[in-house]
Amino acid sequence: MTNEECFEAWAPDGVAWSQWAKPVLFAQLDRLTLREQDMEKAVTFDTSWVPEPRERTAIIVDLAGVASVATGLALAERGYRPVPLFNTSDGPSAVVKVESIARALDLGAQRVRDARIAADAPPAFLLDARRMSPAVLPGPGKFDNRWVVFPQDLPSATFLRAAGIVEVLLLSDDAAAREDLAHVLLRWQQGGIHILAAPATRGERPRELVVKEPSLFRRAWYRVVALAGLRRNNAGGFGAVIPIASSGGYG
Numbered sequence: 001m002t003n004e005e006c007f008e009a010w011a012p013d014g015v016a017w018s019q020w021a022k023p024v025l026f027a028q029l030d031r032l033t034l035r036e037q038d039m040e041k042a043v044t045f046d047t048s049w050v051p052e053p054r055e056r057t058a059i060i061v062d063l064a065g066v067a068s069v070a071t072g073l074a075l076a077e078r079g080y081r082p083v084p085l086f087n088t089s090d091g092p093s094a095v096v097k098v099e100s101i102a103r104a105l106d107l108g109a110q111r112v113r114d115a116r117i118a119a120d121a122p123p124a125f126l127l128d129a130r131r132m133s134p135a136v137l138p139g140p141g142k143f144d145n146r147w148v149v150f151p152q153d154l155p156s157a158t159f160l161r162a163a164g165i166v167e168v169l170l171l172s173d174d175a176a177a178r179e180d181l182a183h184v185l186l187r188w189q190q191g192g193i194h195i196l197a198a199p200a201t202r203g204e205r206p207r208e209l210v211v212k213e214p215s216l217f218r219r220a221w222y223r224v225v226a227l228a229g230l231r232r233n234n235a236g237g238f239g240a241v242i243p244i245a246s247s248g249g250y251g
Contacts, residue, residue: 001106001109001110002030003026003027003028003029003030004026005109006026006029006105006106006109007021007023007026009109009110009112009113010026010082010083010084010105010109010112011023011083011084014119015081015119016120016163017081017083017123017155018083020083020085020123020125020153020154020155021083021084021085022084022085022086022087022153022237023235024086024087024088024089024233024235024236024237024238024239025084025086025088025089025090025098025101025102025105025237026102026105027089027235028089028090028102029102029103029105029106032090032099032102032103032106045063045067045071045074045171045200045201047071047074047075047078048078049205050075050078050169051167051169052078052079053078053079053080053118053121053122055167056122056163056164056165056166056167057122057165057167057168057169057196058122058123058124058125058160058165058167058168058169059075059080059122059123059124059125059168059169059170059171060124060125060127060168060169060170060171060181061075061082061124061125061126061127061171061200062127062129062170062171062172062177062178062181063127063128063129063171063172063173063200064128064129064130064173065097065098065100065101065128065130066100066101066104068101068126068127068128068129069084069101069104069105069108069126070104070108071126071171071200072084072108072124072126073108073111073112075124076111076112076115076117076124077111077115079115079117079118079121080117080121080122080123080124081117081121081122081123081124082112082123082124082126083123083124083125083126084105084126085125085126085127085149085153085154086098086101086102086105086126086127086128087147087149087153087237087238088128088131088145088146088147088237088238088239089145089233089235089237089238089239090102090143090145090239091143091145091239091240091241092143092241093136093141093142093143094142094143094145094239095134095135095136095137095138095142095143095144095145095146096128096130096131096133096134096135096145096146096147097130097135098128098145101128120163122163122165125154127149127181129172129173129178131146131147131148131149132146132147132148132178132180134146138242139242140242140243140244140245141241141242141244142241142242143239143240143241143242144230144231144239144240144241144242145231145238145239145240146230146238147230147237147238147239148180148226148227148230149180149181149184150180150183150184150223150226151183151184151187153184154184156187156191157187157188157190157191157192157193158191160188160191160193161191161192161193165193166192166193166194167193167194167195167196168185168188168193168194168195168196169196169197169198169206170185170195170196170197170198170209171197171198171200172197172199172200173199173200173201174199175197175198175199175204175207175209176197176209177197177209177211179214179215180214180226182211182212182213182214183214183217183222185209185211186211186212186213186214186217189210189211194208195208195209195210195211196208196209197209
């Protein structure tokens with residue numbers, strides 16, 4: 001598949017949730033590599049216990065790297081619409097390793113297409129739990145592709161309710177919401193959406209998640225503060241080289 005065809009498989013026309021899918025990584029697929037067996041080794045958590053799609057529960061998968069994509073594919077085969085929200089890019093000396101995510105999206109595109117997901121299926125939003133946990137420290141010459149999710153990156157509570165969704169299940173390692181995601185979930189909770197959470201790694205039953213108010217919640221300057229130190233690129237996502245300071249002086 002071409003980059004465009006791969007993105008179309010994950011975000012097809014006529015599906016309401018496609019407008020939130022992020023195209024940044026898909027634009028780089030043709031220059032990244034991942035072996036098929038690497039995808040096969042990805043950890044996929046048991047999703048047989050999640051609600052049936054007809055129960056109209058939306059899911060947020062906040063797991064590390066390829067595990068998020070692999071779990072999204074398992075949910076697609078259950079009838080959910082996986083929505084990739086990886087709003088970052090790859091580059092030389094990248095501080096967050098995302099090449100495997102991009103190639104997993106490529107390798108999984110046909111599986112999503114073959115799943116024959118209903119146009120009105122509830123969404124499973126896919127995030128990388130490592131988005132603000134770089135493998136190496138950012139520094140001059142490094143490609144800083146750390147990223148955060150904002151409330152605008154996901155549908156509003158009003159939109160969810162209009163689609164018949166009144167419950168959201170968070171799948172993460174520890175059944176807790178990271179700081180940036182808490183800004184989204186608390187808005188949903190205040191908008192009448194019931195939030196559940198489950199530790200995907202342990203297969204425990206979901207429990208109600210009472211989202212604590214994160215720092216600067218609903219403050220006008222939250223976005224400015226959250227973006228401080230992060231780098232945007234021309235494609236609209238995150239990721240750019242940290243400049244190497246030039247030496248000045250007179251000779």
